[in-house]
Amino acid sequence: MAVDTAPQIEFSKELESFIEEWKPKPGNLIMVLHRVQEEFGYIPREAAIKVSQLLDTPLAKIYGVITFYHFFKLDKPGKYNIQVCMGTACYLKGGEDLINEMENLLGIGVNEVTDDGLFSIESVRCVGCCGLAPVMIVDGEVFGKVTKDELPEIIANYRKQG
Amino acid sequence: MSTVDIKVNGRALTVPAGTSILKAAKLAGCKIPTLCYHSDLEPWAACGICVVKVEGSPRMVRACATMVTAGQNYITDDPEIHQIRKTVIEMTLADHPQECLTCARNQTCELQRLAAEYGIREIPFDRRVKRLPKDESTPSIVLDPSKCIQCGRCAQVCQQLQDVWALEFIGRGEKTRLMPSAGVVLNESPCIKCGQCSAHCPVGAIYEKDETDLLMNAILDETKHVAVQMAPAVRVAFGEAFGMEPGEITTGKIYAALRRLGVDAVFDTNFSADLTIMEEGSEFVERFVNGKGELPQLTSCCPAWTDYMEKYYPDMIPNFSTAKSPQMMQGAVIKSYYAKNKGIDPKDIYSVSIMPCTAKKFERVRDENMKSSGYSDVDLVLTTRELSRMIKTFGVDFVNLPEEDADSPVGKYTGAGTIFGVTGGVMEAAVRSAYYLITKEELSNVNIEAVRGMDGVKVGEVDIKGTKVKVAVAHGMANVKAVLDEVREAKEKGLEPPYHFIEVMACRGGCIAGGGQPYGTEDDVREKRIAGLYKDDEQSEFRCSHHNPEITQIYKDYLGAPLSEKSHHLLHTHYTPRPVYQK
Numbered sequence A: 001m002a003v004d005t006a007p008q009i010e011f012s013k014e015l016e017s018f019i020e021e022w023k024p025k026p027g028n029l030i031m032v033l034h035r036v037q038e039e040f041g042y043i044p045r046e047a048a049i050k051v052s053q054l055l056d057t058p059l060a061k062i063y064g065v066i067t068f069y070h071f072f073k074l075d076k077p078g079k080y081n082i083q084v085c086m087g088t089a090c091y092l093k094g095g096e097d098l099i100n101e102m103e104n105l106l107g108i109g110v111n112e113v114t115d116d117g118l119f120s121i122e123s124v125r126c127v128g129c130c131g132l133a134p135v136m137i138v139d140g141e142v143f144g145k146v147t148k149d150e151l152p153e154i155i156a157n158y159r160k161q162g
Numbered sequence B: 001m002s003t004v005d006i007k008v009n010g011r012a013l014t015v016p017a018g019t020s021i022l023k024a025a026k027l028a029g030c031k032i033p034t035l036c037y038h039s040d041l042e043p044w045a046a047c048g049i050c051v052v053k054v055e056g057s058p059r060m061v062r063a064c065a066t067m068v069t070a071g072q073n074y075i076t077d078d079p080e081i082h083q084i085r086k087t088v089i090e091m092t093l094a095d096h097p098q099e100c101l102t103c104a105r106n107q108t109c110e111l112q113r114l115a116a117e118y119g120i121r122e123i124p125f126d127r128r129v130k131r132l133p134k135d136e137s138t139p140s141i142v143l144d145p146s147k148c149i150q151c152g153r154c155a156q157v158c159q160q161l162q163d164v165w166a167l168e169f170i171g172r173g174e175k176t177r178l179m180p181s182a183g184v185v186l187n188e189s190p191c192i193k194c195g196q197c198s199a200h201c202p203v204g205a206i207y208e209k210d211e212t213d214l215l216m217n218a219i220l221d222e223t224k225h226v227a228v229q230m231a232p233a234v235r236v237a238f239g240e241a242f243g244m245e246p247g248e249i250t251t252g253k254i255y256a257a258l259r260r261l262g263v264d265a266v267f268d269t270n271f272s273a274d275l276t277i278m279e280e281g282s283e284f285v286e287r288f289v290n291g292k293g294e295l296p297q298l299t300s301c302c303p304a305w306t307d308y309m310e311k312y313y314p315d316m317i318p319n320f321s322t323a324k325s326p327q328m329m330q331g332a333v334i335k336s337y338y339a340k341n342k343g344i345d346p347k348d349i350y351s352v353s354i355m356p357c358t359a360k361k362f363e364r365v366r367d368e369n370m371k372s373s374g375y376s377d378v379d380l381v382l383t384t385r386e387l388s389r390m391i392k393t394f395g396v397d398f399v400n401l402p403e404e405d406a407d408s409p410v411g412k413y414t415g416a417g418t419i420f421g422v423t424g425g426v427m428e429a430a431v432r433s434a435y436y437l438i439t440k441e442e443l444s445n446v447n448i449e450a451v452r453g454m455d456g457v458k459v460g461e462v463d464i465k466g467t468k469v470k471v472a473v474a475h476g477m478a479n480v481k482a483v484l485d486e487v488r489e490a491k492e493k494g495l496e497p498p499y500h501f502i503e504v505m506a507c508r509g510g511c512i513a514g515g516g517q518p519y520g521t522e523d524d525v526r527e528k529r530i531a532g533l534y535k536d537d538e539q540s541e542f543r544c545s546h547h548n549p550e551i552t553q554i555y556k557d558y559l560g561a562p563l564s565e566k567s568h569h570l571l572h573t574h575y576t577p578r579p580v581y582q583k
Helices: A013-022 A028-040 A045-055 A059-068 A088-092 A095-106 A148-161 B021-027 B079-094 B110-117 B153-161 B196-200 B212-220 B232-236 B238-242 B251-261 B269-288 B303-312 B314-319 B326-342 B359-363 B384-393 B415-421 B425-439 B477-492 B523-538 B549-559 B565-571
Strands: A080-085 A119-124 A136-138 A141-143 B003-008 B011-016 B051-054 B060-062 B073-075 B141-143 B168-170 B177-179 B206-208 B225-230 B265-268 B349-355 B380-383 B457-464 B467-475 B501-505
Touching: A013 A028, A013 A045, A028 A045, A028 A059, A045 A059, A059 B168, A080 A095, A088 A095, A095 A119, A095 A148, A136 A148, B003 B021, B011 B021, B021 B073, B051 B079, B079 B110, B153 B168, B153 B196, B153 B477, B196 B206, B212 B225, B212 B349, B212 B380, B212 B384, B225 B251, B225 B269, B225 B326, B232 B238, B232 B251, B232 B269, B232 B384, B232 B415, B232 B523, B238 B251, B238 B384, B251 B265, B251 B384, B265 B269, B265 B326, B269 B326, B269 B415, B269 B425, B269 B549, B269 B565, B303 B314, B303 B359, B303 B477, B314 B477, B326 B349, B326 B359, B326 B549, B326 B565, B349 B359, B349 B384, B359 B380, B380 B384, B415 B425, B415 B523, B425 B457, B425 B467, B425 B501, B457 B477, B467 B477, B477 B501, B549 B565
Parallel strands: A080 A119, B003 B073, B225 B265, B225 B349, B349 B380, B467 B501
Antiparallel strands: A080 A136, A136 A141, B003 B011, B051 B060, B051 B073, B141 B206, B168 B177, B457 B467
């Protein structure tokens, strides 16, 4: 009932009906936030405000949740989000070297986005295929047993796709 | 009620079932140290300092959040427990700045007290003190995250007691901060400036904005006529800072102390509380008897409540009394009526209020209506805590001060004015005078018991010669929702309003437990302060606002009548819907 104007963001029909379905259920907030991130790649502030209104949940509570779980992102990732695994196996097999090299090649740090909006780097926990360590995932595509030398080519291929 | 038999340190004890070990130990006369626990809030076992042993069990439990079990013997202290508690303190201190001497909470800090009690002399861990910027965006309170020990009391009070949700745990692990969400500063957040976070913070991480220097400067400035007002609730809590009991009435001593500081005139906000009743009571009569305006009428004395209403219930603006709060009325009459009476140019008056409340600092600058005299009607607001520090600085022997009277003509008050400081008091005062305004007869018994007491919502009916006035009183912001939603629902369905008059105070117990009051406010302290105000009421020469001779005089000499054009200009205001998040 407060005077806040409707947030300037559109949710897809599917997302809206998902929220409608989950509204009365306990534990709905995390389920809804998952779907929001699936749709936008992160949780835009406007989306958080909209969820707050739709679920009648204080915005502070939503931010409490999305800043607690590493999974939720507050900033828009690059078109190609490069997830480097830092789980135990990958870490031992040189995951950190991959991150350092990636930072050098792209000129950005972890959780940052290149100026052209194309790439971002993310450090993630075990992605569940330790046999392929060290592992990297770009835009859903899995790269196993990656070495530093392969990185320039991988980046170049994505850059070509634009 | 079922009870259980337990032992505390071997001593047999019978306590009600569902009692926490912490409370049981207190009943047994054993003190268990606490840090995150506060009796106003749900225990949530964050800090771990209250650990105790259960005889026969290898592990320790947290006394605040563990309920007693029949037959158990609780050991509240031994060398092993002592060592663990000491470690908890040492770890808390490892990332805490050691700035006690210059901290706002020096000598009132709960962590400092624990460190002293446990004889901490060195910290056996690497020191990892973070330097983080303060949030000084509101006119009322300061957040200093470098001092925060993350006990969570502030977020709990903001969410549970106040239902405001300005503060939340943001982030995780080392990077966790208690702060507003969505990337805004406190002044852009839902914060209503009630200051309950500052009253509940055990350390110097949240505190009132200290403005005592401004009063010192004004006193030093020869060209300024410093006129001070003091709110109802201050008089029954002020003595606590000087070792007196909560609830002791120190009105005359505070007047005297203010004069020792060198102020030029001392007035009482209780006078303008009486004035508020004349205006707000007359406004109610207009709505209730003459049908001019919406019902229920909502009280408007509490600036934190006003801020909350503008953010969360802007549809209720037509129901809000247009009467300003007593503080702002007093400021307005000091710079108009009093100035004229004394032949002082209002621009030379420095108008100061002593308030139990941090939101009053914000109210002073809410909008342009707060300058109805042509100048800022109130130039400075100091909380009870700030003034008590100043009196100590000036070396005034407060306890032994002789009692003095307030200055005239805007200093005299009735018992109705003084109970403004307690939940239900504004309603009770309003009923006493509304009865007269409607019937031209006096109420035979002025004690309105239905609106007294600590229940979060109190509902009653007042019989005004056969006409029933339905009233509701809510305190603690989280209790307001139920009442207002009832009103909203009736309105939406086109039904009669469930109440005619609703009083709201943001803080539990009313202003006596305001965010600017002395530290250590819990329900037992609230009860004592409340008893003090009712005693002040009973001892008053007059107990109804319309009997105050200085009220009669101001209407005769200056204002004309309640709701006159002059009254409207000086004593009334209006409200604006505001977004919950300003950004």
